[in-house]
Amino acid sequence: MGSDDTLGKVKDPLVALIKWVKSRSSREKLMMGVAAGVLGLMILWKTIRDHDTLFILAETAHFLGIGVLMFKMQSRKSAAGLSLQSQILTAGFLCVRLICSFMMEYDIHTVLDGLTLLATAGVVACLIFQPAVKQTYQRDQDRLQWYFVMGPCLLVAFFAHPKTNHWFVFRLMWAFCVYLEAVSVLPQLRMMQKAKVVEKFTAHYVFLLGVSRFFSCAHWVLQILEGNRVLMSALGSGLWPVMVLLSEVVQTFILADFCFYYVKSYADGTGVVRLPTGIV
Template sequence: MKGVNDFFRKVNDAEKMKRYLSDHSSSIKIYCFFLLLVFIFYHLFSDGDFSFLLTLSSVISMFSFLMVFLKIEMNKSCAGVSLKMMECYVVLNTSRLISIVPFEGYLPYDKSGDWLYQLVEAVSLFINCCIVYLCRYKYKNTYDSTNDIFNNLFLIIPAFVIAIFVHPSLNSFLPADVAWSFALYLESVCVLPQLSMFQKEGKVAAFTTHFLASQAFSKCHTKN
């Protein structure tokens, strides 16, 4: 509540508002670009079908990964980023692609399901792999391994076991149906390593909070 009140005080003070916009100009530009991108995607690829929300969710998720990648490259540092979390995303995006590239059971019904949804998921996987590479190799000296100690196998293995027993059958092919469910289950918990890292560091990096907020927002579309 305090943060909200501070924001409205800045709005009422023209000089403070100007300073606020100047300090956050890069973030504002990024989000404006994102909103423009969503608008373009909707008008170019949506038939007005409710299932387009699935594609929109993937676009938002892809945008959040791109934001993290660009921030790491701009700062030449991956400080504040949980490699364990990003590895989980690599696993779940790979699993999701396995279930949607050769099959159609889980694709959006509108024309975005013809190729766009698969493309966005593939691009997300590529960006994820790039982030993992940056953390493991290019900027490994900036990676905080002492605080990123959450064992992601404790998330991956249970999610896979549950998916084996609890899964839909829209693809009518067991491995692909399990892969889709595994991705969903893992996605619901894969941010835990990042939250654990926040707790151990005692601080929160602004761009990682933007990432988590974007991921949460993308999931709101698929839940509604």
């Protein structure tokens, strides 16, 4: 009996840590989040020698996110909380990037993009053509149409695109897909903002997008930290390199708020992601 009483007094350190974090102010939580991000960057800096691996990790996380959506739709026959407009935009930038990859730099990224495009096309097909899934799609909440996002991206691509020896159309397409990728998740975030409470599988998908963006942005940040001469020279050589880096940062910050509330929901022990007004 005495041993049971002793065990009952032992505190779970993880539970104690979660309670301590929950008791902190919003400012302290923000600072801890920033510190965790910096710590993550430092770990990647010390453990990953080939920074191209970060891009592979980013693309893998994106592919896994699409896999989560496919599992949800096939197992539950539901598209609740999922934005068709974001999936169309995702398929759009992947298709353009895949064409450019074949024409400009065929490598492992081309294969990963091809797999992710096929998975995304499967999601779009289910949303449009599979009756059981289609009837659960919340069209009235998915109001930010894909062409309102694509148009500005194409316009910006005309003014800021790579200065390489490839044909102009391929350079324009490459810039277009970079900008489109940065904002492709906006319809999904707007839809979730209207719903306030995010469906579980959709939350997992968007969180994996955030993880993907973290790895991708980390690639550029670590290159700068290491003083990559080619990159530093490129950043001072024109608008295009700056726009690429800015697109990465914008995309990361677009998803950062959601990832914060996603982690917070599990730290609270609920697993239910609730979004305040103004997250997007």
